[in-house]
Amino acid sequence: MSATTVTAAPPRRLLTEERVATGLVGLLCLLLLLAIALPLWALLSKSFLDDQGRFVGLANYARYFATPVLVQSLLNSLFVATLATTIVIPLAFLYAYALTRSRMPAKGLFYALALLPIFAPSLLPALSLVYIFGNQGFLKDLLFGASIYGPIGIVMAQVFYCLPHATMILVAALGLADGRLYEAAKSLGTTRWRMFRTVTLPGAQYGLVSAAVVVFTLVITDFGIAKVIGGQFNVLATDAYKQVVGQQNFAMGAVVGMVLLVPAVLAFFVDRLLRRRQVALLSARAVPYAPQPERRRDLLLLGYCILVGGLVAAVLGVAVWASFIRYWPYNLSFTLANYAFAEFDPDGWQPYLNSLWVAGLTAAIGTPLVFVGAYLLEKTRAVPLGRALAQLLAMLPMAVPGMVLGLGYVFFFNAPWNPLGILYGTVAILALNCLAHFYTVAHITAVTALKQIDGEFEAVSASLQVPFWVTLRRVTVPICLPAILDIAVYLFVNALTTVSAVIFLYGPGTKLASIAIVHMDEAGAIAAAAAMATCIVATAIGVKLLHLLLDAVLFGRAQRWRAR
Amino acid sequence: MTTAFRFEPPAGEMPAAAGRTAAPAFLRVRSLTRRFGSFTALDRIDLEVARGEFVCFLGPSGCGKTTLLRTIAGLDRQDEGSIEIGGRDVSTAPPADRDFGIVFQSYALFPNLTVTDNVGYGLVNRRMPRAAIAARVAELLRLVGLPDQGRKFPVQLSGGQQQRVALARALATSPGLLLLDEPLSALDARVRLHLREEIRALQRRLGVTTIMVTHDQEEALAMADRIVVMNHGVIEQIGTPEEIYRRPASAFVADFVGTMTFFEATAAGPGQVRVGTRGLRVDAGATGFPADGTPLRLGLRPEEVRIRGVTTGDDNAFEALVEDLEFLGPFCRARLSARDAPGFELLADFSANLMRDLDIACGAVLRIALPPGSLRVFPRRDDRGGNGAPA
Ligand SMILES: Nc1ncnc2c1ncn2[C@@H]1O[C@H](COP(=O)(O)OP(=O)(O)O)[C@@H](O)[C@H]1O
Ligand SMILES: [Mg+2]
Numbered sequence: 012m013s014a015t016t017v018t019a020a021p022p023r024r025l026l027t028e029e030r031v032a033t034g035l036v037g038l039l040c041l042l043l044l045l046a047i048a049l050p051l052w053a054l055l056s057k058s059f060l061d062d063q064g065r066f067v068g069l070a071n072y073a074r075y076f077a078t079p080v081l082v083q084s085l086l087n088s089l090f091v092a093t094l095a096t097t098i099v100i101p102l103a104f105l106y107a108y109a110l111t112r113s114r115m116p117a118k119g120l121f122y123a124l125a126l127l128p129i130f131a132p133s134l135l136p137a138l139s140l141v142y143i144f145g146n147q148g149f150l151k152d153l154l155f156g157a158s159i160y161g162p163i164g165i166v167m168a169q170v171f172y173c174l175p176h177a178t179m180i181l182v183a184a185l186g187l188a189d190g191r192l193y194e195a196a197k198s199l200g201t202t203r204w205r206m207f208r209t210v211t212l213p214g215a216q217y218g219l220v221s222a223a224v225v226v227f228t229l230v231i232t233d234f235g236i237a238k239v240i241g242g243q244f245n246v247l248a249t250d251a252y253k254q255v256v257g258q259q260n261f262a263m264g265a266v267v268g269m270v271l272l273v274p275a276v277l278a279f280f281v282d283r284l285l286r287r288r289q290v291a292l293l294s295a296r297a298v299p300y301a302p303q304p305e306r307r308r309d310l311l312l313l314g315y316c317i318l319v320g321g322l323v324a325a326v327l328g329v330a331v332w333a334s335f336i337r338y339w340p341y342n343l344s345f346t347l348a349n350y351a352f353a354e355f356d357p358d359g360w361q362p363y364l365n366s367l368w369v370a371g372l373t374a375a376i377g378t379p380l381v382f383v384g385a386y387l388l389e390k391t392r393a394v395p396l397g398r399a400l401a402q403l404l405a406m407l408p409m410a411v412p413g414m415v416l417g418l419g420y421v422f423f424f425n426a427p428w429n430p431l432g433i434l435y436g437t438v439a440i441l442a443l444n445c446l447a448h449f450y451t452v453a454h455i456t457a458v459t460a461l462k463q464i465d466g467e468f469e470a471v472s473a474s475l476q477v478p479f480w481v482t483l484r485r486v487t488v489p490i491c492l493p494a495i496l497d498i499a500v501y502l503f504v505n506a507l508t509t510v511s512a513v514i515f516l517y518g519p520g521t522k523l524a525s526i527a528i529v530h531m532d533e534a535g536a537i538a539a540a541a542a543m544a545t546c547i548v549a550t551a552i553g554v555k556l557l558h559l560l561l562d563a564v565l566f567g568r569a570q571r572w573r574a575r
Numbered sequence: 576m577t578t579a580f581r582f583e584p585p586a587g588e589m590p591a592a593a594g595r596t597a598a599p600a601f602l603r604v605r606s607l608t609r610r611f612g613s614f615t616a617l618d619r620i621d622l623e624v625a626r627g628e629f630v631c632f633l634g635p636s637g638c639g640k641t642t643l644l645r646t647i648a649g650l651d652r653q654d655e656g657s658i659e660i661g662g663r664d665v666s667t668a669p670p671a672d673r674d675f676g677i678v679f680q681s682y683a684l685f686p687n688l689t690v691t692d693n694v695g696y697g698l699v700n701r702r703m704p705r706a707a708i709a710a711r712v713a714e715l716l717r718l719v720g721l722p723d724q725g726r727k728f729p730v731q732l733s734g735g736q737q738q739r740v741a742l743a744r745a746l747a748t749s750p751g752l753l754l755l756d757e758p759l760s761a762l763d764a765r766v767r768l769h770l771r772e773e774i775r776a777l778q779r780r781l782g783v784t785t786i787m788v789t790h791d792q793e794e795a796l797a798m799a800d801r802i803v804v805m806n807h808g809v810i811e812q813i814g815t816p817e818e819i820y821r822r823p824a825s826a827f828v829a830d831f832v833g834t835m836t837f838f839e840a841t842a843a844g845p846g847q848v849r850v851g852t853r854g855l856r857v858d859a860g861a862t863g864f865p866a867d868g869t870p871l872r873l874g875l876r877p878e879e880v881r882i883r884g885v886t887t888g889d890d891n892a893f894e895a896l897v898e899d900l901e902f903l904g905p906f907c908r909a910r911l912s913a914r915d916a917p918g919f920e921l922l923a924d925f926s927a928n929l930m931r932d933l934d935i936a937c938g939a940v941l942r943i944a945l946p947p948g949s950l951r952v953f954p955r956r957d958d959r960g961g962n963g964a965p966a
Binding site: 027028029170342465467468471472473474475476477478481485486490571572573 | 696728
C-alpha cells in the first residue's frame, strides 16, 4: 500500500482546460465589448457632447425637444407603430389560430407563405406598394385620392413586414395549449365562445403582448420602409439618417439614436418578463391540444389563410414581377433590362456581390463564434464574472435597433483616437456590425440546443482526462449540427436583407445590395430597385431551401444515432 | 446539534472511529464544507475510504450526496476543507488530475458515438495504439456482459445496457476511484436488482475503490462494505450495513434505514423507561443512563417483536390486539395495540409460517414481548429525525 502512495504530482501542462477556457471567455468578452458595448457607449457619450467634443449635459436633448420638426417625427413614429400593431396583431392571431387550432389542409404551406417577408429586405413590400398604389399604380383609385407616400404606405408596408414575426410568436404561444383544459371545459358543457375567452385567450395572452411589443419595436426602428414610401412624412429612423448622413449633425443624430433606443429597451424588458412567466404556465404534464375536424370552422379559416397568405405572396410578387417589366404601366412586356444595374448605379452588380460576401463572412465567422461562445457560457465554469459579462453583452443587441447600433459604430470606429478606424468602410466592419446586430437570436438558438444535451458530458470527459475542446468537437458539435445550421442560415439571411445598421457604414467599393436599392429608389429607378430586391429575396429563399434539403438529407437517414 | 446528553454506544460500535479504517485511507476528506449562497449543502464532512472499499452515500433527496460526490471528483469546488486521493492532496486539482471514473443516473453516453467509441473515448486521447484500444474495449464489453453490441448506438440499447456501457467507459482508463451517482435509479425494478449484483461482483473482481450515491436503503444495505448515512449536509452515521441496521446512531438513521416504530418515552431509573403509563426495561449501556425524567425516543424494529413462547414473567411482556394486517408476501406486518394501555401501538412482522402456526388474524389477542436489547434509546430531538410514535 505505502509503496504505491507516491505523491505523484499531476502532469504539468501548459494548456490546462481552465486556462484555455479562461482565455476564450476573455476573448469573447473583448470581442463583444468592441462590437456591442463600446459603440453603444460612444453613442451615449456623443449625445452629451457638442460639436467640439465638450460636455454639454442635456443641452442636445433640450434642443431636440425644442425643435418642432424632430418632435413631430417622434409623434409620427409612435402613431404609425401604434396603428400597424393594432392591425397586425388581430391578423396574425387569427392566422396563427388557423395554423394551430384547426384541421385545415396545407398548414405548412400557409405557414411558409406568412414567413416569406422574412427573406426580403423591408424595402421590398414598400416598393410593391409603390407599384400598386403609387402615382402610376393600378389600384391607385382605391385610395380615393390619398397618397401612398406617407403614413398610409408606411403602415401598409409595415403590416406585411411584421406579419411573420407576430405569426411566429403567436403560433408558438397557441401551440402550447394544454389539451386537458379543453376537455375539462367541454365536459362541463362550456360554449365555444366562452371556451375561447376563458381558455384560449388567457393561454395566449403573453404571446399576444409579446407579439405586440415586438411589432411595435420593429415599426419604430425600421428604416427601409419609411425611406422608400414615407414621402414627406418623417419618422425617427429617417431623422437619424438625415441628421448624420445629410447634415453631418452627429450630436443630434446621437440624441435621435438614444430616443430610438427607449422603446426598444422597454420592449426588451417587457418581453423578457413575459417569457419568464410563459414558461411557468405550462406544466410538464400538459397534454398537447389536438383539434378535432370541424368542417365549417376549418373552411372559414382556410379561406382566411388563402386571403392573407395570398396577399402576402402577391405583395412580394408584384415587385418581383415589376422587375421583369419594360415600362410600368405602359409596356408590360418581359425584359431583363432592369437587371443591368450598371445602367442605374455606377457600382453595377458589385453591391450584390458585396452583400453575398458580407453575409457569407457573417455566417462563416459568426456561426462558430456564437456557438463556441454559447458553449463556454453554458458548459464551462471558468471565470464566472467574465461569463456573466459575456452573457449580458450577448443579450444586449436584442434591445438595440439596427439604426442605433449603426450610429454607435459611426461614432466609435470613426473616432480619431481609435486605431480600429482603419476598419471603417471595409467589408470587415459591415460583417462585424451584422454579427453584433443579430447576435442575440443566434446566441439563444445555440444556448437552447446546448441546454437540451446531457449536462454531464463535460464531467464525463474530465473524468476520462479528455479536454473539453475534444468533446466539443467530437460530441457536442455533431449533436447540435441542426441548430448550428439554423444559426448560419439565420445570420446569412439577415445580413443579406438588413438595411438599417449598414447604411452608415459602407464605403467606396463596399456598398451593399440593400443600400443600392435605397439609392436606386432615390434616383427614381424603381424597377432596378425592385430587381435588386428580387435578387436578394431569391438568394435568401434559395439558401433557406438548401438548408431544408441539407436538413433532410443530413439528419434524416444518414444519422442513424438520432433515430429512436 | 445540541443534545442534552451523550449516549455511549454498545461495545464494538464507535461511530467516530467508524469514520476511519484500519488500512491507510485511499480517499481522505477533511472538514469539507460547501455552501450555495446562505444554504450549507455540506457541513464539515469528515470521511475516509480504504483502498478497494465499496462505500455508499445514503440519504434522502437533497441531503447533499451528489454534492459530496461531485466535490470529491472536483466537478464542484468546496468552500473549505481538503481532499486527498491516493496520498495526494487534490483539493484544488481540476477533475482531470484526480484519476476517477464516473457514472451518472442519466448514463450520459455520447449519442453520436457507437458503444465501442463510447467505451474507448478516454483511451483515444492517450495515444494508445489502435489495436490496444480495440482489445481493451472488447475486454471491457465482455466484462459488462455486452460482448457483441459494440457497433450499436446508445439509442439502440435498453436502459440497463446503456448503464453497462457507461460503467465500461468509466472503467476503461483503470481509474483508482469509481464514482457512481444513483446509477440504478432510472432503471426498472428487475433490471435494477440484477445490475446491482453485477456491479458489486465487478467491483470485487477489479478491487477498484468505489463510492456509490443512492437514496435507496435496500440498495445500500445489499451492496456496500460501509454506508455513510447523510442528512441535511451532515453525516449521521458511518458503518457496515449491519451496524447501520442493528445499531442506528440516531432516530433519523433508524427511521431511514428499515422500518422502526417509535415511542415517546421518559427515563425512569437505570435501564428503565416509561411510555405513557407503561414501564419498559431497556439495555442500560456501558456508562451512565440519562437522569430520570429525561425525554427520550424509543425505537423498535417490527421483526424484533417476540411472540413464540412468551410467558408473563418475561421482560416487557404484555397482551396486544391485532388491529390490522398488511400482507407483504413472505411475511405480514401487523399493527398491534396494547390491551391495557390504550394508545400504545406498534408494528410487528410475522413470517407466513408463524401466522399459520399461531393462527394470527385481525382481532386476535397475542402475548408479545419487546426484548430489552432490541429497544433502541435515542435522545428526543424535535428538529429532525424519525417520526413520532404511530398514533
Ligand atoms: N448548484 C447549486 N446551486 C444551489 N443549490 C444547490 C446546487 N446544487 C445543489 N444544491 C442544493 O444542495 C442540496 C443538496 O443537493 P444534492 O447534493 O444534489 O442532493 P442529493 O444528491 O442528496 O439529492 C439541495 O438542497 C440542492 O438544492
Ligand atoms: Mg443526487
